[in-house]
Amino acid sequence: MKPVQQEPRKNLWSLISGWLKPDWLFLFMLFASVLLAVLNGLKTDIYQYVPPPLFPKLALLMGTMMLFSALATLGAKLDRRHLDDYMFQMVANGAVIAIITTILVNMIWDVGSGLLPAITRDDLVAVMMGSWSLGYFFYRWRGLNA
Amino acid sequence: MKNRLKVLRAERDWSQADLAERLKVSRQSVNAIETGKYDPSLPLAFKIADLFEMTIEEIFLQD
Numbered sequence: 001m002k003p004v005q006q007e008p009r010k011n012l013w014s015l016i017s018g019w020l021k022p023d024w025l026f027l028f029m030l031f032a033s034v035l036l037a038v039l040n041g042l043k044t045d046i047y048q049y050v051p052p053p054l055f056p057k058l059a060l061l062m063g064t065m066m067l068f069s070a071l072a073t074l075g076a077k078l079d080r081r082h083l084d085d086y087m088f089q090m091v092a093n094g095a096v097i098a099i100i101t102t103i104l105v106n107m108i109w110d111v112g113s114g115l116l117p118a119i120t121r122d123d124l125v126a127v128m129m130g131s132w133s134l135g136y137f138f139y140r141w142r143g144l145n146a
Numbered sequence: 147m148k149n150r151l152k153v154l155r156a157e158r159d160w161s162q163a164d165l166a167e168r169l170k171v172s173r174q175s176v177n178a179i180e181t182g183k184y185d186p187s188l189p190l191a192f193k194i195a196d197l198f199e200m201t202i203e204e205i206f207l208q209d
Contacts, residue, residue, distance in 0.1 A: 084190075085175070087174070089184070143178060143181070144184045145182065
């Protein structure tokens with residue numbers, strides 16, 4: 001039987017990272033999404049939508065999308081290195097839930113645009129943050145094999 | 147997938163935290179594997195097998 005090794009001394013980073021657990025981050029994100037949705041609901045100055053010229057809009061969207069996709073890929077690589085694979089899987093699976101939920105919510109609001117109250121892109125961000133948190137906590141509770 | 151992790155850990159008188167530290171994963175990961183909430187990745191399964199000086203098949207069993 002192997003003796004248990006003595007616990008290594010904790011440095012400042014490990015002390016801080018001990019508190020920065022994904023649970024707390026996602027709990028904060030869940031509250032932030034609710035707050036964002038509530039604050040959006042209180043806004044009274046809904047702007048008039050004016051369609052922008054097509055080409056600059058597409059070019060800007062494509063450029064921004066490619067830039068942030070590259071940054072997010074790098075970020076995910078760092079995450080994978082710092083989170084062990086169980087935590088990473090929960091965060092990643094939660095993100096998939098968030099993407100699907102946001103697309104479906106957007107679709108439902110598109111289809112029922114005449115019947116449902118208008119939503120802004122901030123509302124969609126709130127939906128995405130909230131559903132990511134809920135997805136994470138669902139997997140935390142039920143496990144990844146659920 | 148079933149596994150014998152809890153038994154093997156108990157035989158060595160290790161806590162979940164001890165095992166987690168040796169595998170360099172969180173204690174929650176060890177708990178999730180033991181309770182069947184999570185099947186470890188292949189690299190982690192090899193790490194576990196190496197630690198207990200057994201083969202993967204001796205630790206992880208198909209349902």
